[in-house]
Amino acid sequence: MPVxxxxxxxxxxxxxxxxxxxxxxxxxxxxxRYRKQLTRMMSQHAHSEIVGMLPEGNWITxxxxxxxxxxxxxxxQDEAGHGLYIYCGTETLGVDRKELVEQLIDGRAKYSxxxxxxxxxxxxMGVIGWLVDGAAIVNQTVLAKASYGPYxxxxxxICKEENFHKRQGYEICTxxxxxxxxxxxxxxxxxxxxxxxxxxxxxxxxTNSPNSAELLRWRVKRKTNDELRQRFVxxxxxxxxxLGITLPDPDLHFDESTGNWEFGEIEWSEFHEVLKGNxxxxxxxxxxxxxxxxxxxxxxxxxxxxxxxxRARRDTAAx
Ligand code: BYC
Numbered sequence: 001m002p003v004x005x006x007x008x009x010x011x012x013x014x015x016x017x018x019x020x021x022x023x024x025x026x027x028x029x030x031x032x033r034y035r036k037q038l039t040r041m042m043s044q045h046a047h048s049e050i051v052g053m054l055p056e057g058n059w060i061t062x063x064x065x066x067x068x069x070x071x072x073x074x075x076x077q078d079e080a081g082h083g084l085y086i087y088c089g090t091e092t093l094g095v096d097r098k099e100l101v102e103q104l105i106d107g108r109a110k111y112s113x114x115x116x117x118x119x120x121x122x123x124x125m126g127v128i129g130w131l132v133d134g135a136a137i138v139n140q141t142v143l144a145k146a147s148y149g150p151y152x153x154x155x156x157x158i159c160k161e162e163n164f165h166k167r168q169g170y171e172i173c174t175x176x177x178x179x180x181x182x183x184x185x186x187x188x189x190x191x192x193x194x195x196x197x198x199x200x201x202x203x204x205x206x207t208n209s210p211n212s213a214e215l216l217r218w219r220v221k222r223k224t225n226d227e228l229r230q231r232f233v234x235x236x237x238x239x240x241x242x243l244g245i246t247l248p249d250p251d252l253h254f255d256e257s258t259g260n261w262e263f264g265e266i267e268w269s270e271f272h273e274v275l276k277g278n279x280x281x282x283x284x285x286x287x288x289x290x291x292x293x294x295x296x297x298x299x300x301x302x303x304x305x306x307x308x309x310x311r312a313r314r315d316t317a318a319x
Pocket of ligand 1: 044046050051053136200202203204209
């Protein structure tokens, strides 16, 4: 659908505010395209938090101790909270959460590619906390400076919680890395499976990222996909070395001249297949999400009936 032309004076004033580092708030004027881009990105982010509960939720009943079970339950519950903050943030742009959830359920909206991979062993819980939450922190620390106030503020709180998630994950990894040969092998296998998908979380390379230019211009994104991916690799390689495990990339090497850990070519065909719905768990994740939505229908009906009753009571009292 063509986006209506904006009033040039309003657009110039908006861009001047962005350039001055001001925060854009819900009632401020904004170009329709800015609203659309934010809605797309924030709703995808919210859906990722909710679908992201599934791979780890899968291991709650099989956690190896009560302590591990408690921290895993807390982490999964935090992800639900993150989804809710971001859905609320998206509502400030004038979109109803119901509409966004429908878009996810009928396959029009995306969620992060990473959650279409299976969690096959307990070590995956450590590796998800370390790599997946670790990648999310790198991305979201920068989003905490995004130009849209409600999104930026949600990121500050989310990043604090993600830090706990990363630490609990890395701690699981350290225990396995120092455990029996079977535990170490389980950890290595999980790292082998999650390393490349974690790098894909940052999105396509800069030359193939259609949304980046606009998002960078309006300071929703403050760094490019490739810049954040490189930062994640630079931070993570020393952590892998400390664990005594290898990363599954024969081309990985430190380049003195750039100060970067240079990595091999990402298998972009795999990324695009996952986005098209052909990843190992896309169908399973969407089936679980649809079932949860259908099973929750009575809760939504009861909540709106209650709200309706309260409203009627207030109206009677006021009359
Ligand atoms: N997966 O132009 P581009 C978590 C899509 S959850 C799927 O570069 P953009 C956690 C992209 O949407 C945290 N799709 O896009 C939860 C676009 O398609 P559309 C998840 C992807 O927006 C539970 C197309 O590819 N974090 O932490 O400039 C347990 C072209 O891309 C992906 C966020 O959601 C992908 N990986 O940049 C544990 C962060 N990458 O929409 C942990 C917020 C790209 O035009 N989002 N696409 O049809 C972002 O920072 C940005 O949206 C992205 C993509 C960097 C992901």
